């Protein structure tokens with residue numbers, strides 16, 4: 150076995166030990182196939198008010214411009230599929246990824262540990278960790294590394310566990326053995342396109358971010374346009390519809406990360422309790438949660454929008 154293969158195998162087994170679902174590795178190089186796609190998406194204003202998407206165009210497509218001397222992109226998946234959902238079927242809904250502790254913290258710690266193990270085993274290796282950070286096209290890297298394919302709903306999908314997981318990367322200055330992409334298994338299915346409450350999947354594989362409920366409920370700072378009134382299918386933070394209907398998510402299995410478990414109240418609060426939520430309850434239920442991103446006022450706005 151050559152050294153690159155040996156190191157890659159070591160990194161993958163360490164990733165498993167740290168609780169990642171899977172790990173795939175690609176050569177750090179310009180993402181040629183993604184460049185025209187990203188350009189078209191931005192030119193069509195599908196990023197709405199997410200101005201940060203326009204920044205660092207070159208860096209986003211080329212990890213060697215992002216991390217000095219980078220040689221490899223290590224992509225990692227971490228499962229967040231919960232064992233339980235919100236109890237009241239009429240309660241405003243929260244995307245499953247935001248049930249527990251903010252994933253940025255949980256994953257950053259794991260990535261740091263992975264880099265440390267690599268340094269202890271292999272020697273002087275430098276790198277940077279990325280978790281859902283704007284400069285890295287994480288789905289494209291994960292697909293290039295054979296962890297899944299990008300489905301018509303624009304999520305990364307796997308035949309084994311569907312799509313309810315976070316994607317993170319470690320970009321390092323060490324040459325490794327690289328993985329091959331897998332084939333697309335969406336076939337003739339259009340379940341996600343048909344089910345999207347706001348018709349945000351404008352064509353297969355293209356999500357207009359500026360029409361997506363996740364964008365309206367999390368990213369948009371201004372008022373939600375009235376033209377979308379009654380279309381949010383009770384989502385108050387994010388939206389899981391295009392994942393919930395995806396047949397590959399039949400194979401999702403509950404995560405085993407205690408930090409991703411929600412505060413019990415999050416699951417038991419009724420529609421009325423959500424409508425009457427106070428700052429105090431918000432701070433308690435969403436302590437350390439990614440939902441804090443909207444702040445209390447943002448979540449109130451979203452809940453009120455569902456009532457109008």
Ligand code: SF4
Nearest residue numbers: 345361362388390391
């Ligand atoms: S997250 Fe919801 S609104 Fe956005 S594309 Fe998927 S189904 Fe549509």
Ligand code: SF4
Nearest residue numbers: 300301335338341395
């Ligand atoms: S719902 Fe169907 S078309 Fe959409 S991502 Fe899943 S398999 Fe692909």
